[in-house]
Amino acid sequence: NAGVTQTPKFQVLKTGQSMTLQCAQDMNHEYMSWYRQDPGMGLRLIHYSVGAGITDQGEVPNGYNVSRSTTEDFPLRLLSAAPSQTSVYFCASSYSGLQETQYFGPGTRLLVL
Amino acid sequence: QKEVEQDPGPLSVPEGAIVSLNCTYSNSAFQYFMWYRQYSRKGPELLMYTYSSGNKEDGRFTAQVDKSSKYISLFIRDSQPSDSATYLCAMRVGNGNNRLAFGKGNQVVVIP
Numbered sequence: 001n002a003g004v005t006q007t008p009k010f011q012v013l014k015t016g017q018s019m020t021l022q023c024a025q026d027m028n029h030e031y032m033s034w035y036r037q038d039p040g041m042g043l044r045l046i047h048y049s050v051g052a053g054i055t056d057q058g059e060v061p062n063g064y065n066v067s068r069s070t071t072e073d074f075p076l077r078l079l080s081a082a083p084s085q086t087s088v089y090f091c092a093s094s095y096s097g098l099q100e101t102q103y104f105g106p107g108t109r110l111l112v113l
Numbered sequence: 114q115k116e117v118e119q120d121p122g123p124l125s126v127p128e129g130a131i132v133s134l135n136c137t138y139s140n141s142a143f144q145y146f147m148w149y150r151q152y153s154r155k156g157p158e159l160l161m162y163t164y165s166s167g168n169k170e171d172g173r174f175t176a177q178v179d180k181s182s183k184y185i186s187l188f189i190r191d192s193q194p195s196d197s198a199t200y201l202c203a204m205r206v207g208n209g210n211n212r213l214a215f216g217k218g219n220q221v222v223v224i225p
Contacts, residue, residue, distance in 0.1 A: 004156075040121065040217060041217065042117075042119075042201065042215045042216055042217040042218055043157070043201065043203075043213075043215040044215075045212060045213070048212075058212065059212075090156050090157070092156075101159045101162070102159065102213065103158075103159075104156030104157045104158065105156050106155060106156050107154070107155070107156050
């Protein structure tokens with residue numbers, strides 16, 4: 001089991017560029033989510049999905065898009081990167097989201113210049 | 114008032130000391146309480162999980178929940194340098210709500 005994997009590990013973007021952060025899990029978990037972690041702000045939920053084809057917004061969704069076409073994958077798209085999106089992004093998954101442990105990926109460090 | 118308050122520290126202790134961490138919260142609907150440990154440049158991993166009020170012990174770790182005071186604690190006994198990490202509290206309501214509310218995290222350094 002690889003668990004939750006994220007690519008890339010590190011990325012530098014220029015303002016206005018777009019990119020997709022990849023997240024995959026091999027645990028057959030229904031629930032997946034994206035968080036950003038900023039100094040002094042803790043972890044904040046961006047988007048989440050309770051199953052293939054179902055996504056919903058979290059606390060800070062603006063500037064990000066998600067889709068969930070398969071159980072395994074949950075990519076996060078930055079449409080037009082801004083310096084305020086400089087952060088560390090974590091993907092997490094759990095079996096159902098209810099009373100279940102969330103497993104986090106290793107994170108993607110994003111720097112937007 | 115933020116939903117979950119956690120003093121970010123950092124907290125430095127000598128090896129073998131007891132580490133005491135805590136979070137307060139404002140939402141009385143929270144029922145599930147968790148502590149995550151995050152090593153530098155890694156993702157958080159679940160350390161302790163409790164439901165409602167009470168204590169839970171796992172080896173050197175003890176989690177306490179006092180719902181009447183809206184206060185949760187994590188104690189680490191006989192701290193080791195390998196316990197040096199950031200500890201995040203997290204909590205959520207039940208009834209199908211999947212959202213976790215996190216504290217900012219508390220950095221702990223155990224000095225050999």
